[in-house]
Amino acid sequence: MSLKGKIILVTGATSGIGMALVQRLHRLGARPVLTGRNEEKVVRLAQQIGVSGYKLDVSREKECRAVVSQIEQEQGPIHGLVNNAGIWLEGDFEANRPQDIQKVINTNTLGTIWMSHAVLSHMLKRRAGAVVNVVSTGALYTRKGISVYSASKWAVRGFTGCLEVECAPKGVRVMGFYPGKVATNMYEIAGIDRDLEVAMTPEAASEMIQIMLGSENLVWGQVCGRNIKDYI
Numbered sequence: 537m538s539l540k541g542k543i544i545l546v547t548g549a550t551s552g553i554g555m556a557l558v559q560r561l562h563r564l565g566a567r568p569v570l571t572g573r574n575e576e577k578v579v580r581l582a583q584q585i586g587v588s589g590y591k592l593d594v595s596r597e598k599e600c601r602a603v604v605s606q607i608e609q610e611q612g613p614i615h616g617l618v619n620n621a622g623i624w625l626e627g628d629f630e631a632n633r634p635q636d637i638q639k640v641i642n643t644n645t646l647g648t649i650w651m652s653h654a655v656l657s658h659m660l661k662r663r664a665g666a667v668v669n670v671v672s673t674g675a676l677y678t679r680k681g682i683s684v685y686s687a688s689k690w691a692v693r694g695f696t697g698c699l700e701v702e703c704a705p706k707g708v709r710v711m712g713f714y715p716g717k718v719a720t721n722m723y724e725i726a727g728i729d730r731d732l733e734v735a736m737t738p739e740a741a742s743e744m745i746q747i748m749l750g751s752e753n754l755v756w757g758q759v760c761g762r763n764i765k766d767y768i
C-alpha cells in the first residue's frame with residue numbers, strides 16, 4: 537500500500553530514528569506529523585522539514601489524548617502511529633535513581649500505552665490503520681546493567697503482541713520493531729559512552745518502519761508462525 541498522502545504520527549521525532557522517519561515519509565509523499573516533548577525543537581524542525589508539528593510529551597496521558605484529537609481535527613484521520621519516543625537507562629539496578637526509573641517507565645512503557653489508547657479508538661472505528669512500536673532487542677534477551685530499560689521494553693513487547701491479535705480482526709495492524717544498536721544520541725543523552733561503530737543508521741531503521749507501515753499483509757505475529765485465522 538502506498539503511504540502517499542497518509543497521516544503518520546511519529547512520537548519522539550526531534551532526533552534519531554523519529555526524525556529520520558519523518559524526513560523519509562515526507563520525501564515519499566506521506567504526511568508525517570512530527571511530535572516531541574520540546575516545543576522549540578518541534579517548531580524549528582517541523583518548519584525545516586516542511587511538515588506539521590505538535591508539542592507532545594508522551595508521558596502525560598491527558599496531553600496524548602488532547603493532541604491526538606487536535607491532529608485528527610486539524611490534519612485529518614491518522615493512518616499510522618509510530619510509538620518511537622524512548623530514553624535509555626543503564627547501570628547496576630541498586631544505583632538507578634527512583635526518578636530516573638520512573639521517567640523510563642513513564643516514557644517507554646506508559647507513553648506507548650497512552651498513545652495507543654488515544655489513537656486506536658479512532659483507527660478501530662474506521663477499521664483501518666497501523667501502529668508500529670519501536671521496541672528493542674533489549675526486549676528479546678536479558679543482560680546485566682539494563683534491568684529497568686529492559687523491563688520497560690519487555691512490557692511493550694507483551695503489549696504489542698496482545699494488541700496485534702486483538703486488533704488484526706478489527707482491521708488495524710499493530711507491530712513491533714526490534715532494532716539492536718542504532719547510531720543516535722540516545723546513549724550519550726543518558727551519560728553512556730557507547731561504541732556505535734557497528735550500529736544500524738537511523739535512516740536504515742526508518743526504512744524498516746516505513747516498510748512495516750506500508751505492507752498491508754504484514755503482521756508481526758506471522759513472522760513467528762501465527763496465522764491471521766488464529767486471531768479470530
Ligand SMILES: NC(=O)c1ccc[n+]([C@@H]2O[C@H](COP(=O)([O-])OP(=O)(O)OC[C@H]3O[C@@H](n4cnc5c(N)ncnc54)[C@H](OP(=O)(O)O)[C@@H]3O)[C@@H](O)[C@H]2O)c1
Pocket residue numbers: 547548549550551552553554571572573574577592593594595619620621622623643647670671672673714715716717718719720721722723725
Ligand atoms: N539507539 C539505539 O541503539 C536503540 C536501539 C533499540 C531501540 N531504540 C529505541 O528507539 C527509539 C528512538 O530512540 P533513538 O535511538 O532515536 O534516540 P534519540 O535520538 O535520543 O531519540 C529519542 C526521542 O524521544 C524523545 N523523547 C524522550 N522522552 C520523551 C517524552 N516523554 N515525550 C516525547 N518524546 C520524548 C526525545 O526528545 P528530545 O529531543 O526532547 O530529547 C527524542 O526525540 C527509542 O524508543 C529507543 O528505546 C534505540
